[in-house]
Amino acid sequence: QSALTQPASVSGSPGQSITISCTATRSDILYYNYVSWYQQHPGKAPKLMIYAVSNRPSGVSNRFSGSKSGNTASLTISGLQAEDEADYYCSSHTASSTFFGTGTKVTVL
Amino acid sequence: QVQLVQSGAEVRKPGASVKVSCKASGFTLSNEYIHWVRQAPGQGLEWMGVVNPNGGSTGFAQKSQGRVTVTRDTSTSAVYMELTSLTSEDTALYYCATSFLSQDGFNIWGQGTMVTVSS
Numbered sequence: 001q002s003a004l005t006q007p008a009s010v011s012g013s014p015g016q017s018i019t020i021s022c023t024a025t026r027s028d029i030l031y032y033n034y035v036s037w038y039q040q041h042p043g044k045a046p047k048l049m050i051y052a053v054s055n056r057p058s059g060v061s062n063r064f065s066g067s068k069s070g071n072t073a074s075l076t077i078s079g080l081q082a083e084d085e086a087d088y089y090c091s092s093h094t095a096s097s098t099f100f101g102t103g104t105k106v107t108v109l
Numbered sequence: 110q111v112q113l114v115q116s117g118a119e120v121r122k123p124g125a126s127v128k129v130s131c132k133a134s135g136f137t138l139s140n141e142y143i144h145w146v147r148q149a150p151g152q153g154l155e156w157m158g159v160v161n162p163n164g165g166s167t168g169f170a171q172k173s174q175g176r177v178t179v180t181r182d183t184s185t186s187a188v189y190m191e192l193t194s195l196t197s198e199d200t201a202l203y204y205c206a207t208s209f210l211s212q213d214g215f216n217i218w219g220q221g222t223m224v225t226v227s228s
Contacts (some may be wrong), residue, residue, distance in 0.1 A: 029161040036214030038154070045204060045221055046154065051214030089154050091214070096168050098144065 003029050004090055004101035011107040017078040020078045022090030024071040029092050029099055035073040037066055040087045040095050049088075050075060111135035113205050113219035120225045126193040129222045131205030132186060139163075141209060143188045145179060147201040148221075155201075160188060195226045 005023045012018040020028050022037075024030040035053045038046035050066035053073065063078045073092070077084055085108045090101035116130040118158050145157040151206060157170035160179040178191045192199060203222045206215035 034213050038215075040154075046206075046215070047218075048211075048214045048216045051216070052212055055213075057211070057214075057216055088154075091154075091156075097144040097170060098156040098159070100146075100154040100156060 001025060002102045003099040006088075006104045008092060008102070008103040009024065009105045009107065010098075011109055012077075012080045013109045014080055015081065016078060016080050018080060018106065019102070020075045020077075020088055020090075020106070022073040022101045024092070027065075028094055029036050030068065030071050030073055033068070035066065035068055036091045037064075037075045038085070038087065038089045038091065039084075046089065075108070080108055084108060110197065110210060111217060111224075113207065113217055115203075115205060115219040115222045118223040118225070120227065121195050122228055123196055123226055125192045125195050125226075126191060127190050127224050128191040128201050129205075129224070130185075131188045131190070131219050136209060138186050138188060139181065139183060141207045143179070144206050144215060145177075146204045146206055147206070147214075149198070149201040152201075157190070157203075164210060192224075197226050200226045 010018050020085045033053045034078040039049050040046045049060050049064050053068045054066045065076045067074050112134045114132050118191050119127050121127050144159045147155050157173045160167045160181050176193050205219040207215045207217050
């Protein structure tokens, strides 16, 4: 069983907003504000989209936002675009280990 | 340009070992924690382990422990990940990654090294 659980798939139409959840199965994960989100297109390396729960690296669209409440973190993509179709992974870490979520395939209808 | 560059694809037989290298371009590798992440075909990301900047301390996922070694070579400015006792389940794309000038998250990834384990 993965330490971070995500829905297998989420879909939306262009212009809509979608939210991907990331739920920790252990109380020590997501306890601190170490939550990052990655976008991965087929055949490409993952790309950091959000770090430290809600911060965007330089160059990442402000359509991407992150939040956390209790043992669940969320990634929201607003104004969905065709280029957002990809796999998304959440991640968090403790003092000794890093964990990735199970991954969510985002489909733009 | 800041990037991580990994060694090329490898093919090994079951029971063998493989060593993958990761070098930095545009920054000093020796100052950074270097993580290893793998992705089996069609599967998700799996963290394997990390080596700290001075190479003296490493951490590994429970699944990898005992079979994976991560080392630094200052003479070649590279980090190496060696995986032993390979099985078909180790067939995957192996990435090195780091948080460069960032408080959290892996913002620099290597291009990935495909390791295929097949008899």
